[in-house]
Amino acid sequence: MGVNPKAKKVIFLLWILIVPVGMWYTYQTYPPHDADNWVELSAFLLLTVIVATMPIDINNVPIFLIQWITLSTFLSFGLFVEMVFSQIAVIALLLKLRVQKDQYFRFPLNGLMFFIVSLGSGAVFYMLGGQTGVSLVQHPHRLGLAVLYVVLYYVLNQIVLSFYLFLFNGRKVSFFGKDFIVETITTLITFPLGFVLYMLYYQIGLQALLFVGIPFVSVSIIFNRYYSSEKINGFFQKAAEIGHQMAERHEVNGVIDLFIQKLSEMLPVDYAYILETIDDQELKLIRRIEDGEVLSNDLPGLKKNEGIIGNAWVKQKAFLFSSKKEWNDINIGYIHELAESILCVPIARNKKVIAVLLLASKQKRAY
Structure with a gap:
């Protein structure tokens, strides 16, 4: 269940009303120390941005491992600097992930959540006598308060996240879930x-x-490289399994339906088209699936060099587009108006193209 447009406007409004005023309050109440040390501040900020733009991707879910650098920033420069760096880290991460326009609300949403968690845990830390910019090794009491800050940060983050999921997504999730x-x-x-x-x-x-x-x-680079390799190997394994399953089918329609079904399980596919060559003169539509529904094949055929599909046929190479603006000028029919990402691949036998497959998704950068 997605966030409705009204809720998105509320999120933007809450950020505008709360975060700037809260930042000013934090600066006045808990002023930063060493704020004029621009070299060291810049170095910490640079490391923050680098770490933020290198999330670890596990099962297509980016894991944001910025907590350790924000903790060090808080202990080194105080709550206000940590808040500012957290807001910048959120922006850097979401820019890296290239969120779509309908997901822009995630900028103020994540910024607001980080602000609430930082202010709550930091305020308790200071209220209990905690200090930043001081030695922890020689003072167990200070180290204990720093550990308490970490625990509070962790608990508040879970509470705020659960509250968001319940309030805006209507999901009542278990606090001790995944x-x-x-x-x-x-x-x-x-x-x-x-x-x-x-x-x-x-x-x-x-x-x-x-x-x-x-x-x-x-380590982050190595881990992401390893996961990418594992992901590619997984695709190869699935492709081999699909080949074996297709070999067991004896009807052409059954083979085509299985092929499209398995591709949809591997990739985000909203629209799929398969066209076969007729006497090396024309491409004829033999399968058309849009939003999971099989539609009639009553669309006109395509000649060589006509649109994306015709070019894939003639040039015998695949075409990949990440957004509609990349292919809109060369498209001729077939592709749904809501499609964004496109993967068009010629299917060859004995070095001769016998068909062309076109997959499309409503998501940008889906392939």
């Missing part, structure tokens, strides 16, 4: 790293960002 497990694991992994970064920074300065930041970024 999201809880993922968040718990990332917290246990990343927050200790934040303490290490802060303690090293307090001792040796900016060199700490290199000692901790470079290994973390390297």
Whole structure:
């Protein structure tokens, strides 16, 4: 269940009414220290943006591992700087993910959620006598308050997330569900790293960002590369399984239906068209599926070099488009007006194109 347009407007309005005023209040109540040290602030901000733009992709779900750097920023410069950096991190992440226009509400939504969590946990930390920019190693009480801040941050994040899902998505989720497990694991992994970064920074300065930041970024790159390789191997395995299943079918229509069905399970497909060549002169539509419904094949045929499909036939190469503006000028019929991403592939036998497959999705950058 998606967020309705009215709720999106409310989210934008809440951010405008709460975050700027809250930032001003935070600056006045908990002023930052070392705020004039622009070199070190810039270094922390750069690391924040780098980490934010490198989420770990697991099963097509980006895992945002920014908590450790925001913790170190909070302990080093105070609540206000941590809030500002968190807002910038959210913007950097969503720009990296290239969210679609109808998902722009995620900018103020995530910014508002981070603001509430930061303010709540930070205010309690200061209220209990916590201090930032001080040594933690020689003062167990200070370290204990810093750990309490982490726990509060974690709990508030879960509460705010659950409240959002219930209020705007109508989902009553279990507090100890799958999201809880993922968040718990990332917290246990990343927050200790934040303490290490802060303690090293307090001792040796900016060199700490290199000692901790470079290994973390390297591991993130390696992990994403590994997952991409596993994902590709998974596609190859599924393709082999589809080939075996198709070989068991003896009717042409059965083979085509199975082919489209399996492709739809592997890829986001809203529209699918298969055209076969007729006497090497024309492409004739033999299967047309839109929004999961099989429609009649009464559309006119295509000649060579006509539109995307005709060019794929003649040039014997695949075409990939990420958005409608990339293909709208060369399209000739067939493709639904709501389609964005397109994958058009010629099907060859004995080095001769016998058909052309076109898949389309309403999502941008779906393939």
